[in-house]
Amino acid sequence: MFKDMFGKKKHYKSTPNKQSKKEVPEGLMQKCTGCGKIFYRKEIYRNLFVCPHCDYHMTITAYERVEQLVDNGSFEEWNEDIQTKNILEFPHYQEKIEKDKEKTNMNEAIVTGKATIDGEAAAIAVMDSNFRMGSMGAVVGEKIARAVEEARIQSLPFIIFTASGGARMQEGVVSLMQMGKTSVALERHSRAGLLFVSVMTHPTTGGVSASFASLGDYNFAEPRALIGFAGRRIIEQTIREKLPKDFQTSEFLLEHGQLDQVIHRHELRAVLGSLLDIHSTGGETDEART
């Protein structure tokens, strides 16, 4: 079953080649990254960037995610002005950052803020894999840590959508330490008895999967997302065997007890809304918790 999902390309001989693709007016049509079929962008948009044909969950930007998820007009962004510094003076790093800033119109690979979902307030963080593969450097770590801390101060649940290749190599050990920084902040939030929900989207790997992404009171994932610690190629080289096709997918993780649920994008908002509702009423008081 799974091989159909990635192998589809060759079944559609009518997939336009590069030249005819150019003739498609920019922004009018969009190709499914899963099966290669072309759709009106409007149709894809209305379907929350899920392919109407193969159900593939396409990559979306952080702001598209926010728009899909929260009550209309309720989003208030936090710390959008924090910007990346080339801490290690790593060769060509600043140029790469500038290029991605231009490409994405974002300052960094994450958007944080406060919003309501079905009327329930929450602090949210959404990573964007279009910006340096969503990798975590000092700014991503700082924005998450600040959002978590602000959530603690305001007694809000914290919801994160992860999409990241892992730590950002050009920030070296500083990026590694962001795993610690975010986890330490989440521990404090958790100790205050507050809710943390992690929704892993494609891809969630390396240092991000090995820190906050896995630390939710509930860990969810979108279908068919790549989620794992080490890269497939590294593992294959290490163990000298071919890995199954569904290795490190959401479904694989669910089967191995690593996720609470795999949730279709169409259902996400409803599930999160219900969960926030469950956590907003009843329960023991703070004093009863230890």
Add this chain to the structure above:
Amino acid sequence: MKHVLDFERPVIDLREKIAELKKLTEEKDIDLTEEIHTLEERLENLEHDVYTNLKPWDRVQMARHPQRPTTLDYIEHLFEGFMEMHGDRLYGDDPAIIGGVAKFEGTPVTVIGHQRGKDTKDNIYRNFGMPHPEGYRKALRLMKQAEKFGRPIFTFIDTKGAYPGKAAEERGQSEAIARNLKEMAGLKVPVICVVIGEGGSGGALGIGIGDRILMLENATYSVISPEGAASILWKDAAYAQQAAESMKITSYDLQDLNIIDELVPEILGGAHKDLERQAELLKPVLRKELDSLSSLDVDTRLEERFEKYKNIGEYASSEI
């Protein structure tokens, strides 16, 4: 057989030459005392030159030296009556992480660390010091035990990284590491982490969150191995030396970046030259840090731990 690193080749050569002359003096009864004396002086200078001007790549080799002291070596020289405890109570026992109880100058403590092997057979048993999830879960179990009984925790970091294997992924390598980061952040007892060799990425950090992060002079700490970085960034692992420089992975770099709390000097030529003397250099540092942490109440300690991590990282902002 002695393992010789490239950069120390001139030192070894000169040392061999001196030994040869000494042998000649004895066997052939020729008096070369004068020459030997000159060479020995030169050797001393050369050693000083070579070992005090180590490049990042030299330190990488030093940190990976097959004879470099391991967690068990330090345990033997720093603690009394270590009793190893096994197993994560969930799946198995990972020999790549060891842990147990001991006394540190009379104080009951819990000690945990990555454990490399010293020869091929030992390394296969220890999986080259690369832990599976059960290693991290054993570590957490022992840390929770330490917390219950109010024992301070020492961790020794020395791994290339968490094992990138199929079974490790299936059993939740990410979750095991992530959970440790969070749980260590909240431990009510003092936690002192010492990077003694290679601090390889998340696999190192998985037992590396604490009140104090100490680092031996020739240890390294990085987000990815220099080879790994080179093959990703320059598409060629041969650029590892360059990557080692760019990535800032030495103890001096980490001190500049305010990530480690203390840089523990090594004896000339590296810790493996004399374990006993190296342990003597480390012990008073551990004592000092433990005393300063023990004097704090739990809330203050947790607050300071939180602040310590909060302050890691730099960024720019156009604050209005």
